[in-house]
Every structure is written in structure tokens, then in C-alpha cells.
Amino acid sequence: xxxxxxxxxxxxxxxxxxxxxxxxxxxxxxxxxxxxxxxxxxxxxxxxxxxxxxxxxxxxxxxxxxxxxxxxxxxxxxxxxxxxxxxxxxxxxxxxxxxxxxxxxxxxxxxxxxxxxxxxxxxxxxxxxxxxxxxxxxxxxxxxxxxxxxxxxxxxxxxxxxxxxxxxxxxxxxxxxxxxxxxxxxxxxxxxxxxxxxxxxxxxxxxxxxxxxxxxxxxxxxxxxxxxxxxxxxxxxxxxxxxxxxxxxxxxxxxxxxxxxxxxxxxxxxxxxxxxxxxxxxxxxxxxxxxxxxxxxxxxxxxxxxxxxxxxxxxxxxxxxxxxxxxxxxxxxxxxxxxxxxxxxxxxxxxxxxxxxxxxxxxxxxxxxxxxxxxxxxxxxxxxxxxxxxxxxxxxxxxxxxxxxxxxxxxxxxxxxxxxxxxxxxxxxxxxxxxxxxxxxxxxxxxxxxxxxxxxxxxxxxxxxxxxxxxxxxxxxxxxxxxxxxxxxxxxxxxxxxxxxxxxxxxxxxxxxx
Amino acid sequence: xxxxxxxxxxxxxxxxxxxxxxxxxxxxxxxxxxxxxxxxxxxxxxxxxxxxxxxxxxxxxxxxxxxxxxxxxxxxxxxxxxxxxxxxxxxxxxxxxxxxxxxxxxxxxxxxxxxxxxxxxxxxxxxxxxxxxxxxxxxxxxxxxxxxxxxxxxxxxxxxxxxxxxxxxxxxxxxxxxxxxxxxxxxxxxxxxxxxxxxxxxxxxxxxxxxxxxxxxxxxxxxxxxxxxxxxxxxxxxxxxxxxxxxxxxxxxxxxxxxxxxxxxxxxxxxxxxxxxxxxxxxxxxxxxxxxxxxxxxxxxxxxxxxxxxxxxxxxxxxxxxxxxxxxxxxxxxxxxxxxxxxxxxxxxxxxxxxxxxxxxxxxxxxxxxxxxxxx
Numbered sequence: 001x002x003x004x005x006x007x008x009x010x011x012x013x014x015x016x017x018x019x020x021x022x023x024x025x026x027x028x029x030x031x032x033x034x035x036x037x038x039x040x041x042x043x044x045x046x047x048x049x050x051x052x053x054x055x056x057x058x059x060x061x062x063x064x065x066x067x068x069x070x071x072x073x074x075x076x077x078x079x080x081x082x083x084x085x086x087x088x089x090x091x092x093x094x095x096x097x098x099x100x101x102x103x104x105x106x107x108x109x110x111x112x113x114x115x116x117x118x119x120x121x122x123x124x125x126x127x128x129x130x131x132x133x134x135x136x137x138x139x140x141x142x143x144x145x146x147x148x149x150x151x152x153x154x155x156x157x158x159x160x161x162x163x164x165x166x167x168x169x170x171x172x173x174x175x176x177x178x179x180x181x182x183x184x185x186x187x188x189x190x191x192x193x194x195x196x197x198x199x200x201x202x203x204x205x206x207x208x209x210x211x212x213x214x215x216x217x218x219x220x221x222x223x224x225x226x227x228x229x230x231x232x233x234x235x236x237x238x239x240x241x242x243x244x245x246x247x248x249x250x251x252x253x254x255x256x257x258x259x260x261x262x263x264x265x266x267x268x269x270x271x272x273x274x275x276x277x278x279x280x281x282x283x284x285x286x287x288x289x290x291x292x293x294x295x296x297x298x299x300x301x302x303x304x305x306x307x308x309x310x311x312x313x314x315x316x317x318x319x320x321x322x323x324x325x326x327x328x329x330x331x332x333x334x335x336x337x338x339x340x341x342x343x344x345x346x347x348x349x350x351x352x353x354x355x356x357x358x359x360x361x362x363x364x365x366x367x368x369x370x371x372x373x374x375x376x377x378x379x380x381x382x383x384x385x386x387x388x389x390x391x392x393x394x395x396x397x398x399x400x401x402x403x404x405x406x407x408x409x410x411x412x413x414x415x416x417x418x419x420x421x422x423x424x425x426x427x428x429x430x431x432x433x434x435x436x437x438x439x440x441x442x443x444x445x446x447x448x449x450x451x452x453x454x455x456x457x458x459x460x461x462x463x464x465x466x467x468x469x470x471x472x473x474x475x476x477x478x479x480x481x482x483x484x485x486x487x488x489x490x491x492x493x494x495x496x497x498x499x500x501x502x503x504x505x506x507x508x509x510x511x512x513x514x
Numbered sequence: 515x516x517x518x519x520x521x522x523x524x525x526x527x528x529x530x531x532x533x534x535x536x537x538x539x540x541x542x543x544x545x546x547x548x549x550x551x552x553x554x555x556x557x558x559x560x561x562x563x564x565x566x567x568x569x570x571x572x573x574x575x576x577x578x579x580x581x582x583x584x585x586x587x588x589x590x591x592x593x594x595x596x597x598x599x600x601x602x603x604x605x606x607x608x609x610x611x612x613x614x615x616x617x618x619x620x621x622x623x624x625x626x627x628x629x630x631x632x633x634x635x636x637x638x639x640x641x642x643x644x645x646x647x648x649x650x651x652x653x654x655x656x657x658x659x660x661x662x663x664x665x666x667x668x669x670x671x672x673x674x675x676x677x678x679x680x681x682x683x684x685x686x687x688x689x690x691x692x693x694x695x696x697x698x699x700x701x702x703x704x705x706x707x708x709x710x711x712x713x714x715x716x717x718x719x720x721x722x723x724x725x726x727x728x729x730x731x732x733x734x735x736x737x738x739x740x741x742x743x744x745x746x747x748x749x750x751x752x753x754x755x756x757x758x759x760x761x762x763x764x765x766x767x768x769x770x771x772x773x774x775x776x777x778x779x780x781x782x783x784x785x786x787x788x789x790x791x792x793x794x795x796x797x798x799x800x801x802x803x804x805x806x807x808x809x810x811x812x813x814x815x816x817x818x819x820x821x822x823x824x825x826x827x828x829x830x831x832x833x834x835x836x837x838x839x840x841x842x843x844x845x846x847x848x849x850x851x852x853x854x855x856x857x858x859x860x861x862x863x864x865x866x867x868x869x870x871x872x873x874x875x876x877x878x879x880x881x882x883x884x885x886x887x888x889x890x
Contacts (some may be wrong), residue, residue: 305593314775317515339777347775356768358836367765370758381760423776 002030003067005197006051006166009061012222013046015056020046021060022221028214030165033188033198034227035208038218038241039470039503044201047218048168053079066166080415085159086168091151093143093158100125100139103158126364128157132187149180154195156187160196167191168199173207174301177316185211203299205235205509216239235509243470243499251475253392253448255453258478259290261327262462263431265342268321270303270310270486280306280317288431288462294455295398296466303486304334304466305348312338312345318507325431339368344429346420348436348466350413354420357409361401362390364408365422373428393422398448421449432456433464438472450476470499486506521667524716528880529829529844530718536848540855546860553729554737560850561743564589565798566821567828567842568750569791574825575754576767577834578634582623583795585820587644590615590799592649594665595658595809605664612796615662619645620792624785634788642818648813657810660803669805679731681741684724684792739801745808746794750839763787767834823870824849827877848873 006028013021021043028034031221038044045255049055051064064071066082073079092512093102109120125139134153141150151170159167173181188211190403191198201391202208208215209230215238216227224241252391255325266317270281281303289295298304308314311323325341332338338345347353347483358365366373366389371384391405397418401411407418417437424432435451453476457463473480480497482490482505524531533797541548543776573580593615597607600848623641626632660666673681730736733842757845762783765773773778798817803809828845830837 313776334688334777334779336777336779337774345775347772352769353771354769356765356772356835358768363761363764365777366771367761370761374758381756381758381761382754427777 002032002195004028005030005067007065007068008047008051009052009063009065011047011060011064013043013050013060019442021050024062024221024223026216026227028166028197028199028224028227030197031192031195032213033192033200033211033425035215035230036201036218037203037213037215037238037242039210039246039468042218043221044218045170046077046203046221048086048199051079051166051168052076052084072289079238080162083165084162084168085162085164085166087152087159087172088157089171089174091148091155091479093151093154095142097143098139099129099137099141099143099146099157102143102154103128103139103161104251105158107162124161125157128161131190132157132160132185133190136178142410147180149176149183152176152184153187156191160191164196166197166199168201170201170299171203172200173202173204181207190420201331203507204319205238205504205507207234208238217444219244220281234502238508239500239503239509242501250452252451252474254458256291256454256458256478258292259460261287262325263288263291264322264327265311266322266324268307268310268319268323270306270315271317271320273315273317280486281310281319284321284483284488285362286491288464290458290460290462292458292478293457293463293465293476295473295480296464296483297470297480297506298323298466298483298500300468300481302506304483305435306486307483308435308464308466309329309346309347312343312433314345328357332514338397339427339429342428342430344368344424344432346424346432346434346437348422350416355408355416356408360405360407361394361399361411361422362386364419365390365393365426368423369426371497389426390422393419393425396425397422397452417441417445417449420450427475431462431464433466435466436468438467438469446472470502474499474502482506524594527714529841529848529877531828531843533848533851536851536855540851540858544855544858547855550733552854553860554723554733554740555644556850556854557729557740558737559679559810559854560846561737561739562798562802563817563820563824563849564743564843564846565746565801566791566817567794567824567837567846569787569794569830570821570825571587571830571837571839571842572750572754572763572787573791574767574822574830574832575763575837576784577770577832578592578627578784578787579638579822579832580623580788580791581633581796582619582641582645583683583791584814584817584819585642585649585790586615586619586795587799587802587817588649588809589645589652590796591620591803591809591813592658592811594800595803596652598661598665599658601661604662608663608668608800611800612696612793615799616796617789619796620789621785623792624788627788628781628784646811646815649813654810657808660796665804666807667738667799667804669739671738673738673741674735675731675733678736679727681736682723682726682731689719689723693754701791709724737867739805741888742797742801746797747839747843754839759786760785766833767836769835786849787880814886820849823874823877826874826881829877829881830877831881845877 001510004027006177009025011018011021011024022049024043034043039089050060053076056074057072071082080479087380093510094105097206103125104121109117109124114426122139123393129137129373137146137154147156156167172184176184200212214227214229215233217224217386219242264287266285268281268284272278272280272448284307287324296304309321310319311332313334323342330341332341332343356367366386369389373389374381393399394401394404398416398424399418408416411419438449453463453465465473465476474497478494480492480502482489482502484506492501550627570583572582590611594607594654598604599612604742619641623638627634628639656679743810747890754763764779765776765778766783772782799814802813809856825837825842826832826845827848828837828841828843830841852870852873856869
């Protein structure tokens with residue numbers, strides 16, 4: 001067995017109100033690829049940020065050993081100098097510079113006058129590219145002109161130019177085509193031979209089986225089980241470690257009756273916004289019913305958010321296919337159209353996509369129902385009606401604030417989320433889509449939101465929830481759709497769905513239909 | 515506690531206090547400053563930048579900018595005088611100029627900004643040059659005299675003292691009834707009314723009415739441009755505070771994506787805003803041509819900077835989403851009083867530029883400080 005290059009011991013990292021990492025322990029060896037697995041929010045990326053010095057010492061507790069030596073990184077630069085290179089999902093290249101300039105950014109070879117030695121820069125780059133067997137990239141190519149897969153290889157070459165002995169790859173294949181993935185794996189195998197230690201974050205089970213040597217699973221910030229050789233564990237066992245068995249009893253029961261079909265989506269396609277020919281949503285067909293909660297699951301990037309925002313008319317990319325509301329074809333081209341058709345969408349990022357932080361609760365809760373609080377022709381706002389709508393939501397959602405004139409920016413996360421909920425409830429939707437309705441809020445507020453959603457369904461609203469938290473979807477939904485790589489790959493009814501089964505479909509480990 | 519409230523009042527009304535202090539200091543320093551005649555003059559000078567400032571406030575509220583307003587002033591002045599040269603009566607030439615010059619330039623700016631997301635800075639910078647070029651071309655580079663004598667009334671006539679006093683009186687009565695109504699309403703809905711907030715408002719309003727009576731109630735009366743400005747500002751205050759359109763502006767400037775997802779038609783809103791600011795700039799150009807009794811193609815040069823300065827000094831955030839017309843009026847008054855006072859005191863115009871620049875920088879610094887405190 002080869003030498004242990006990286007060892008992380010008892011790592012604890014806390015954010016206000018959350019323990020993101022809770023006693024993480026693992027080690028990785030030279031020349032191996034260690035797969036780091038876990039659901040969204042399990043702490044994988046936080047862990048790698050601790051390793052990379054993005055969260056510097058002493059903002060975490062625990063020890064990092066590199067080649068047996070205890071290290072404390074105060075800056076990302078120190079981690080880099082110790083041989084740690086991290087390739088994030090969002091690539092860190094400068095598009096306007098050439099491949100060679102990017103690779104040797106900040107450590108360019110210089111001649112005796114201190115100017116950049118271009119000849120050496122290019123030959124050094126060529127050597128690196130040759131070593132990795134990358135043939136179709138030239139040192140003088142501008143990074144902007146390269147496909148994403150090639151850019152990623154340039155990132156790897158850049159890491160190697162700094163003599164990295166530990167290479168972290170954070171979901172490297174999420175934007176790659178099959179051929180690019182094959183190329184990447186070829187390079188990874190080469191790096192293994194060269195003795196580079198790699199940590200590989202991914203959700204995709206097939207990849208892990210193909211490329212990983214050992215695997216370690218994170219769940220709720222803890223390492224679950226030991227580092228296990230991939231040959232000693234089945235995919236099912238990995239999934240079991242990832243999802244755990246404890247579904248908290250926090251989902252209030254509800255007696256509701258499914259009503260008639262209200263929304264039908266037929267053969268719905270959405271183009272990729274900046275990648276001609278590629279599709280973000282592939283041939284999606286599904287229905288939603290009054291009085292029913294429909295859950296949509298999928299990993300990040302599975303197309304679930306794109307699907308619902310396209311139905312809401314908010315997606316800039318072109319769409320094909322039909323959306324029928326109450327049996328009639330609905331031509332929804334903008335959120336304005338959607339609201340008129342009785343559709344509401346609570347977006348996933350409340351700060352960036354939802355709230356007006358510098359405005360009051362009453363402004364925020366009435367902005368999507370301006371016609372209801374104003375005279376049609378003149379557009380003059382009736383202050384009394386505005387106040388009534390705002391106060392109604394404050395009361396029914398239990399928003400804790402001094403008054404409806406309180407600025408939303410001063411509220412807690414849970415109360416902010418309730419303000420946006422209030423905005424959409426004021427619009428009286430028939431179809432209410434909620435994208436990550438409980439992200440980043442405390443348990444108490446979560447349960448209140450669950451109760452509200454149950455009540456809405458009882459009142460005959462068609463509720464659709466998207467969530468990365470599987471227990472939430474399982475606990476709330478009457479029916480669950482699973483998405484993977486832009487397609488709806490499976491559908492479960494209440495009671496038939498298990499976390500394991502959903503994860504198998506979501507990770508692409510199992511497929512039906514196609 | 516008491517001290518805290520005073521501090522809060524000072525902070526929220528910093529520009530108004532600056533204006534009062536500035537006015538007081540000038541009144542002490544120069545005996546002619548506080549004569550009704552001089553103050554009336556200041557008011558008339560302020561209207562030109564003030565009217566543009568009203569439009570500019572809307573533009574900056576939606577996190578935009580319009581650099582072309584100064585050139586629009588020039589084009590509008592040239593077009594309105596040329597139309598009259600061609601035999602068109604003033605009462606037709608004025609609205610025609612507003613629609614053609616203001617409307618078209620605004621549509622052009624708004625179209626590119628809304629439809630193709632061209633940065634407003636760039637597209638209006640282009641229009642700054644284009645419109646100035648059009649003004650020079652149309653006029654052949656020289657001044658255009660006014661052909662219709664009735665046109666002069668717009669910029670130079672007065673509403674006599676007695677009707678002026680009646681107007682001020684009516685406005686005061688309207689203000690009081692509204693105040694009483696809103697107080698009783700908040701009492702009815704059981705809210706403990708913030709006593710000091712309306713109290714401060716009443717004092718400011720009373721001072722405003724008293725000043726209006728002092729300045730415009732005697733002598734020649736109320737200058738027509740000032741009356742026009744007051745009507746426009748009043749309308750804008752109402753639109754921003756009490757209509758759907760106003761809500762859309764604050765929403766758009768506060769968080770454009772959230773506004774779009776809340777069902778607001780952001781394209782349409784942007785176009786309307788850029789058309790409005792251009793029409794207001796064209797109106798300023800017409801008023802200026804009327805008062806000067808002729809139009810020079812270079813009229814309005816650098817006005818965009820004074821208008822932006824008034825808006826920024828008035829506390830509207832360049833990041834969009836927060837600001838008021840009232841603030842802009844105060845900002846315009848500060849610039850106007852400062853110009854007038856420094857000229858009276860014989861400060862060289864060179865120093866005037868430096869002082870004005872420093873005040874603008876100070877205002878922006880203050881804005882950023884507030885923002886940082888809020889974010890932290």
C-alpha cells in the first residue's frame with residue numbers, strides 16, 4: 001500500500017446556527033482516487049474549502065496532515081504551496097488569456113531582466129500537456145475558445161504546474177459530454193500512475209464504480225463508516241450510507257382528497273441557455289392535480305429548477321411543448337402571464353431572486369398583486385387594501401416583526417421566507433410551485449411551512465415542491481417525480497417511494513423507460 | 515432616548531438640515547440673499563435642473579442613468595424655436611417638441627436598454643453626442659431667435675401675488691385635510707402613530723408654506739416655470755408613492771430579477787422611465803428657450819451632471835431601489851442656493867466648481883456609508 005498523503009482528523013466547522021462539518025475523519029493515499037460522496041448539503045464542499053485554505057485556520061477545529069506533517073493554512077496560497085490544488089465546479093481560468101498564460105499565471109518563468117520568458121512559458125506548457133496526453137490543446141490557444149472539457153484539462157495542467165500532490169475535483173463531470181468524460185478519466189488514470197492523490201466529489205454512481213479506488217461518505221457533516229475500497233462495497237450500500245435511515249417525524253399529517261387535473265405538461269423541452277443544441281429539460285410530461293402535493297426530486301443540475309421556471313415563463317431559453325391549465329392550452333411567455341393563469345413560483349434563492357431587502361413587509365407581500373390593491377385605470381394604490389393584504393399574511397403566516405412597515409432586510413431567514421410565501425398567497429394561485437421552500441431556515445419555521453402547504457392542498461390548490469432534502473419530499477408529497485440529466489426518469493406514489501429508490505434514479509444508477 | 519431620537523432625525527434629514535444651515539449662513543453673510551426678489555430668482559433657476567432631476571430620480575431609482583438630458587435640452591430648444599420660425603404657433607410647437615424630441619429620444623434610449631440590455635451609461639452617452647450634433651445641425655451652429663412673442667410667457671411670466679396666495683392657501687388646506695385623514699386612519703386601525711414623524715413633517719410643511727408666501731406672495735408673484743415645476747414634482751411624488759407604476763420602479767431598482775419573477779413587465783417600465791426623463795428634459799429646454807428668448811444649440815451643456823448631482827445629494831442611491839423626489843428637490847435647491855450665494859459673495863467661478871464637486875463627493879460618501887452600515 002502506498003503512502004498516506006492526506007489525513008484530515010476531527011474536522012469541525014460551524015456556521016452561525018449550523019454545524020456544517022461534525023468530526024470528519026479520513027485519509028487518502030498517493031496514486032489513488034478517493035471518492036467523496038454525500039447528498040447536497042452533506043458538507044463535501046465545505047470540507048474541501050477547509051483543505052484548500054478558503055476557510056482558514058482557525059475558523060475550523062481539527063488537524064490536517066500532509067505527508068505526515070501537521071499543516072495550518074491561513075490562506076489558499078499556503079495550501080497551494082503545500083501541494084493542494086482544488087478544481088471547483090466553476091472553473092477559475094481567465095478566458096481572455098492563453099492556455100500557457102493561465103497555467104503559469106502568477107509563477108511565469110522570467111528571464112534575467114525580470115520580463116516573462118515566453119519561449120520557456122510555451123515549452124513548459126507543451127511539456128505539461130504532453131505529459132497529460134492532451135493533444136488538441138495548444139499553449140497559445142485562448143481559453144475562451146476552448147470547450148468546457150478542455151478548459152478543465154487546462155485547470156488540471158495548471159494544478160500540476162504547481163507540483164500539486166493532492167488534487168481535489170469538485171463534480172468535474174457535471175458539464176461534460178460523454179467523450180469529454182472519457183478523456184478526463186484517461187488523464188485521471190495517468191495521474192494515478194504518477195502518484196498523485198485525488199479526492200473526487202461526485203453524485204454519479206457509475207463514474208464512481210469506474211474510476212474510484214476507495215470511497216468515503218459524508219452525511220450531515222459526519223463521515224459515515226470508514227474509507228472503504230470500492231471493491232468491498234455495493235452501490236446500494238453507498239446509497240444507504242448517504243441517505244441514512246432516520247426520517248424525522250416532523251411532517252404533520254393531512255386529510256386531503258385529490259381533485260381534478262389542473263396542470264398538464266406535455267413533451268416539454270427547454271434549450272440550454274448558452275449551449276446550442278444541448279437541452280436542459282428533455283421531453284418532460286407530467287400532470288398536477290387540485291388538492292395534491294407533487295414532489296420533484298433530483299440532484300443539483302438535474303433540470304428541476306429549469307423545468308418549473310420554464311413553466312412559469314421565467315426561463316430565458318427557448319421551450320417546446322405544451323402546457324395545459326384546466327384542459328386549455330396556456331401560452332405563458334412571462335411571469336406576468338403565469339400569474340394571470342393562476343400559477344405562482346416561489347424561487348429557490350430568496351435573497352437574489354425573491355426579496356426586496358430595502359423595502360417593507362407590505363411592499364414585499366403585495367408586489368405580485370398590484371392589480372388587486374389599485375384602481376384598474378389610474379393605477380392608484382389603495383392604502384387600506386394594501387394594509388389589509390399585508391396584515392392578513394403577517395397574521396396567517398405568523399411573521400414575527402414589529403409591523404408591516406418593517407424592512408424585510410432586518411428579518412430572520414424563516415420570516416423572510418414567510419414574507420415571500422405571503423406574496424404568492426396574496427396572488428391566490430391555483431398552482432403553487434415552491435423551489436426549495438425551506439432552505440436555510442430553522443426547524444420550527446419549516447414545520448409551520450409544511451402545515452401551510454398541507455392546508456393549501458386541502459383547500460384545492462395544486463402544490464408542487466422541489467427540494468434537495470429527500471425527507472422533506474418524502475414526508476410531504478402524494479406523488480414524487482424524479483429527474484436526472486434533464487429528464488423525468490421515474491414516478492412514485494406515496495408509500496412506494498424510499499430514499500434509496502429515489503437516489504438510485506436521481507444518480508442515474510438505475511433507469512426506467514428509455 | 516431623547517438624544518437618540520434627535521440623532522435619528524438629523525440622520526434621516528441630513529440634506530434638509532444642510533440646506534437650512536446653508537441658507538441661514540448665506541442670509542447672515544449677505545443682506546441681499548434673503549430678499550424675496552433674490553429667492554424668487556433662485557427658485558426660477560432651480561426649476562430647470564429640478565425638472566430634469568425629477569426624471570433623473572426615476573432613472574436612477576431603477577439603477578439606470580441618463581447622460582443625454584443636457585443635449586435633449588439643446589435639441590428641444592432649437593426645435594421649438596425653429597418650428598415657430600417656420601410659422602407654427604407656440605401652443606402647437608411646444609407639445610409637438612415634447613412629443614417628437616422628448617418622446618423619440620426617450621424611446622430610442624429605452625429600446626436599447628430594455629430590449630438588448632445595453633448599459634444605460636453607454637447608450638445615453640452615445641445619445642449625448644448624437645443629440646448635440648442634431649441641435650448643431652438643425653440650427654446651423656448659430657442661435658435661433660423666437661418668432662412667436664406669446665412664447666416668452668412660458669419662461670418669463672408670473673402668476674400675480676393674489677392668485678398665488680390663493681393657490682398656496684388651497685394647497686395648505688389640502689395638506690391639512692390629508693394629514694387629519696391619515697392620522698384618524700392610523701388611529702382607527704389601532705396603530706400607535708409615530709408622533710414625532712408627522713410632527714417633523716408638519717414643521718417642514720409649515721415652513722415651506724410660510725416661505726412660499728414670503729417669496730411669491732409679494733412683488734411680481736409666482737414665476738410660471740416655478741409653478742410648472744411644482745406641479746410636475748407634486749405629480750411625481752404622487753406617482754412614486756401611491757401608484758402601481760411607482761411600486762414597479764422601486765421593485766425594479768431594488769432587485770430586477772425578483773421584480774421580473776413577481777410579474778412586473780420590466781421592459782415596458784424601463785421604456786416609460788426613459789421616455790419620461792427625455793420629455794422632462796425637453797420641457798426644460800423649452801422653458802429655457804422661452805426665458806432667454808432664443809435658442810443656442812449649446813444650451814444645456816453639462817446639465818446632466820447638475821441633474822445627477824441633485825439626485826445624488828438628495829439621497830437617491832445610485833445602486834437603485836431607494837430615493838425620493840423630495841430629496842432631489844432639496845438637492846437641486848442646495849445646488850441652486852450654493853451657486854447663487856457664492857456669486858453674491860463674489861466667490862470666483864473657478865472656486866465654485868471645486869466646492870460643488872466636493873459637495874457631490876461628500877454626498878456620495880454619505881450614501882455609501884449608509885449602505886455599508888446597512889449591509890454590515
